[in-house]
Amino acid sequence: MQTWIALFRGINVGGNNILPMAKLRSGLEALTLQNVRTYIQSGNVVFESSSKSAASLEKRIASWVEGDFGFRPQVLLLKHGDLLAAVEKNPFPEAASAPKTLHFSFLATSAAKPDNEALERVKAASERYALVDDVFYLHAPDGIGRSKLAASVEKHLGVVATARNYRTVDKLLSLVAQN
Numbered sequence: 001m002q003t004w005i006a007l008f009r010g011i012n013v014g015g016n017n018i019l020p021m022a023k024l025r026s027g028l029e030a031l032t033l034q035n036v037r038t039y040i041q042s043g044n045v046v047f048e049s050s051s052k053s054a055a056s057l058e059k060r061i062a063s064w065v066e067g068d069f070g071f072r073p074q075v076l077l078l079k080h081g082d083l084l085a086a087v088e089k090n091p092f093p094e095a096a097s098a099p100k101t102l103h104f105s106f107l108a109t110s111a112a113k114p115d116n117e118a119l120e121r122v123k124a125a126s127e128r129y130a131l132v133d134d135v136f137y138l139h140a141p142d143g144i145g146r147s148k149l150a151a152s153v154e155k156h157l158g159v160v161a162t163a164r165n166y167r168t169v170d171k172l173l174s175l176v177a178q179n
Contacts, residue, residue: 001034001048001049001050002048002049002050002051002052002079003046003047003048003079003080003176004046004047004048004049004054004057004077004078004079005044005045005046005077005078005079005080005082005083005172005176006043006044006045006046006047006061006075006076006077007043007044007075007076007077007078007106007162007164008042008043008044008045008073008074008075008162009043009073009074009075009076009160009161009162010073010074010162011042011043011073012041012042012043013042017069017071017073018069019043019065019069019073021038021041023068024038024043024045024065025037025038025045027064027065027068028045028047028061028064030064031060031061031064032049033047033048033049034047034048034049035047035048037175037178039168039171039172039175040168042168043073044164044168044171044172046172046175046176054077054079057077058075058076058077061075062074062075074108074160074162076106076108076162078106080173080176083169083172083173083176084173085133086104086106086135086169087169087170087173089132089133089135090102090104090137090166091128091130091132091137092128092130092137092139095139095141095166096166096170098141099165099166099167099170100144100165100166100167101139101140101141101143101144101165102137102138102139102165102166103137103138103139103140103144103150103163103164103165103166104135104136104137104163104164104165104166104169105135105136105137105138105153105161105162105163106134106135106161106162106163106164107134107135107136107157107159107160107161108159108160108161108162109134109159109160110133110134110159111131111134111136111157111158111159112158113158114131114156114157114158115156115157115158118152118155118156119149119152119153119156122148122149122152122156123148123149124140124142124146124147124148124149126140126141126142127139127140127141127142127147127149129149131157136153136157136161138150138153138163144165150163
């Protein structure tokens, strides 16, 4: 069995794309996924599956949500090693002491042509960022809600991404360790 971490993009935000976690858990179990656990309402799921294909699982999960809830979410699947590597490669480890200020944007695909000049233009003086492999790291000590950089990451990287703060990433690693 492979342990997977599913990151749903854009669910339960601002009253849109509502997907209750209890229904998400039971639906994923109906798809023969095992040991399904969720963390907070923003679509963080840890589960086990005999499937080895992330792409196949992403499609199955997104299709089920679309059939039952009427919208098709972007689902990004990671393996434990992927999440662990993202934490280990964090270029701002000291920011983990204020976990809500440190964000990991997991990219659906590699950013082949990031617009680094545009990223620099929108970055606040207090912010730091780095693109390492398929993760965009953002340290926004003044808050993510006010960050123009956070709001434009996908546009300037040219790829779909879903962001999680350090606290959420750390909690997901804890859920994986409970297997």
